[in-house]
Amino acid sequence: MRKQCKRKHRPASFTRMKLVLGKCINTPSNDTDILDEPTRDLEALMRGELSTDGFLRLNEMNVTLCMAGELLRTRGVELTPLVGWQYKQESEIAAAAYAKLAERYSKRGRFVATADELEAFRASLNSLRQIIPALTRGELLTVLTAAADLIESTNGKAA
Structure with missing residues (x-):
């Protein structure tokens, strides 16, 4: 007859996994390589x-x-509300340009942008490149996931 163990079974790496997740959430992010594909x-x-x-x-x-700007704005550290507000405004300008681009696409069947719209898109990507190091990895993951969910949900409604 086998002797039963009264201890709860946990994977051997459970505590190590908690440490890695904790470090990931609190370490600064330098993951600007996520912008390589959007730059292309x-x-x-163009x-x-x-x-x-x-x-x-x-x-x-x-x-x-936009979400990262809002996160910085509400973080409460000195100067971050002002910086977050500026990034949020830049994203709103680019959002209006994206709306015009989508409208033009529905009429013509291809994406054609004006010079002002291209400048707004470029400024949006550059601002995101600047804001990423100010976020922790946990914040960046949260913001990226929320943005992807929002775009996916609105894309489903449009289709």
Whole structure:
């Protein structure tokens, strides 16, 4: 007959996993490489070859900027409310430009942007590149996930 163990079974790496997650949430983020693909999408837009997936990715990065700006604005550390407000305004300008671009796409069947719109898109990506190091990895993951969920839900309604 086997002797039963009264101790709860946990994986051997459970405490190590908690440590890694804790460090991930609190360490500063330098993950600006997430902007490589949206930068290529912006270049494709300038060439007139942007796909709908690229358009959604650019929109997602703009929503990420807006949410990150709001996060900085409410963080409560000195100067972050002002900086967060500026980033949020830049994302709202780019959002209006994305709306015009989508409207033009529905009429013409391809993405065509004006110079002012391209400048707004470029400024949005550059601002996101600047704001990423100010966020922790946990904040960045939270903002990226929320932005992806929002874009996915609005894309489902539009289809």
